Every structure is written in structure tokens, then in C-alpha cells.
Amino acid sequence: MDGADRRGWARIHGWGRRRRGWGGVAAMAAACAVAVAATAAPLHDTADDAVRQAQSTASVQQASAQNTCDHPEASLPPSGASGTSVQRIIRRGKLVVGVDQNSYLWGYRDPTSGNIVGFDIDLVKAIAQDILGDANAVTYKTVPTAKRFEAIRKGDVDMVVRTVTINCQRLQQEQVLFSAAYFEAGQQLLVPKQGSSITAFDGSLKGKKVCTAEGSTGQTKLEEDGHGARVVLVPNQLDCLVRMQLGQVDAVFTDNALAAGQAAQDPTTHLVGKRVTTEYYGVAMNKNDKDLVRRVNQVLQQYTAGGSSSPWMQAYRKWLQADLPGQVPPQPLYSGN
Incomplete structure (x- = not known):
């Protein structure tokens, strides 16, 4: 991650419910x-x-x-x-x-x-x-x-x-x-809620910078059929969220399970389209x-x-x-x- 990315870590938003006290992703x-200790979950x-x-x-x-x-x-x-x-x-x-x-x-x-x-x-x-x-x-x-x-x-x-x-x-x-x-899980797109013209994993990706982790199934899918997207590879998936916050990429392509966590970190983002893989x-x-x-x-x-x-x-x-x-x-x- 370059210097701009490191500065961008501090821009990740608050955690919302059950996330108080989190000062950013840098920690x-x-x-x-x-070695860590587990916390028992309540039964429902x-x-x-x-x-x-x-x-x-x-x-x-x-x-x-x-x-x-x-x-x-x-x-x-x-x-x-x-x-x-x-x-x-x-x-x-x-x-x-x-x-x-x-x-x-x-x-x-x-x-x-x-x-x-x-x-x-x-x-x-x-x-x-x-x-x-x-x-x-x-x-x-x-x-x-x-x-x-x-x-x-x-x-x-x-x-x-x-x-x-x-x-x-x-x-x-x-x-x-x-x-x-x-x-x-399955691959899905994460984009900003405001100002994005990307609607799904389709032609709306043409010419857009789409970020995914190197060695991920997201990379494989984009290389197979990226709908004209410009693929940006990073070492870790969270780097993609930082790049999108900095305006360096237009979308994140990752497992919907991981993307849901990123959307929870930054409520100005959301998942669009359908899950395109199982x-x-x-x-x-x-x-x-x-x-x-x-x-x-x-x-x-x-x-x-x-x-x-x-x-x-x-x-x-x-x-x-x-x-x-x-x-x-x-x-x-x-x-x-």
C-alpha cells in the first residue's frame, strides 16, 4: 500500500451499531x-x-x-x-x-x-x-x-x-x-451510494476501475469477463475500500460476505446487482x-x-x-x- 493509501485508512467511517469505540481500520x-481469547455468543x-x-x-x-x-x-x-x-x-x-x-x-x-x-x-x-x-x-x-x-x-x-x-x-x-x-458466498460489487453509474456486473463497468485482491476469485472472474472494466489489483481486499474512498477506483469486486463487512465499515457504500458466482x-x-x-x-x-x-x-x-x-x-x- 502506498503513502496515499495509508493516509486513507483514517478516512474509513465509524462502525454504527455494536461498533462504538473503533477508531478506524489502522488498528x-x-x-x-x-493468541486471542473467545467471547461466547448468546443463544436465540x-x-x-x-x-x-x-x-x-x-x-x-x-x-x-x-x-x-x-x-x-x-x-x-x-x-x-x-x-x-x-x-x-x-x-x-x-x-x-x-x-x-x-x-x-x-x-x-x-x-x-x-x-x-x-x-x-x-x-x-x-x-x-x-x-x-x-x-x-x-x-x-x-x-x-x-x-x-x-x-x-x-x-x-x-x-x-x-x-x-x-x-x-x-x-x-x-x-x-x-x-x-x-x-x-459469491462475488458482488460494492460501490459508493452517491455518484456511481455502476448498477451491476454488466456493461456499466466499461471503462471503470474495479479493484480486487490479487490471487482472489474476484480477479479470476474479472479476467474471464470483466465487461470492459479496468482491473486494479491489491495485496489485501480492504485496500480496495481505501482506494475507493480516495477516489482511485470506482468499485470493489469481492465476496459478498466480505463486501457486507466493508459496507458496515463505510455506510456511504452499498452492494449493487446480484451475486454473480456461488x-x-x-x-x-x-x-x-x-x-x-x-x-x-x-x-x-x-x-x-x-x-x-x-x-x-x-x-x-x-x-x-x-x-x-x-x-x-x-x-x-x-x-x-
């Missing part, structure tokens, strides 16, 4: 690795029927087409076994996880506590609790979007939990495996750590079970429901391997 760019009787329907429809579907990538979200069946990869983590006594510290609601640095918190972080804690018996036995390493898979390949982290979309290209080229899906977030791990993938899938099975009282729904109500209503856990899809 999220502090240290790169901390909402979304019971939707959750039960999603889970009962196909809680354990089988997909035989993973190798052809017809179903990239198909993961290895769950298992509670402690294989080589899980034992490595147990011996170390810490789960090392690549996360974001700039994605509001998902993984961001709380300005009061200094801890990294969010929906993704609550899932990390559940994994640590299952493997190590301690939700706080985590070393967090912040990684930019374009470096997520490199960190996994090099062994710098055990996994990345950072709104990572599951897709064929990543399975085939990045040497990673994914857990079962834990959230459904994507699933998964926990990314090294392709050789199959026992760890299976273990994480068991954690997810437990994490999403229990209807409106499930840990997933508690985290969803705490972090996302106000800005992304109507969500339920995606049904898991497993390969037969």
Missing part, C-alpha cells in the same frame, strides 16, 4: 501473530427450521467426481483419528493458523483488546479445542491473500482459515486440500495432511450440529447475521476416498 494492521431461537432442513437434506452426501472437479467442495470423510499431521500439532502444543486481520466481521483486530476476532476466528478456536483441548492454543499468522497457499506449501502454517474459496484451480495447482464447506469457503490445508483434513471435517460436523443452538449459529448471530441475514451452514459434501 487492524498491528502485529502479525497473537432463530433459523431452527432452515438449519435442520439444510443439515437433514444431505448431512453426509457422497460425491465420486472429486478428481474431475465436478464438485470441488467434496472433501474427505470426517474422522477423529490422530494421524501424523495431527500428532505434529499435538507435539508442538500449538495450532499455527494463517488468518486475516483486516476483514471486518471475519478476521480483524479488535481495537479495544488488540486480539484478532471474527467468524473465522471462532472456527479456529473450535479446531484448537478439539485437537489440543485448549481453544487458545493457537499461533495466528496474518497472511495476505496472494500468499495464503504459499504459506501452506512451505509449512509456515498448519492451515489457513481466511474466507478461502474452494475451487478446482486451487485444488489442482496450489497443492492444497480443503475441508468441507463452512460458508456459502462459492464455498473451506479450511485450506497441505495436500499431504489428509488426516488433518478429516479431523477438521469432524470438528465442522460437530460445529454445525444442533440447529439454532449450534456453535456455527452462535458465531453467525454474533458476527454476521445483522449484515448477512438468512444464512445457514452449507450441507457437507464428501468424496468416497
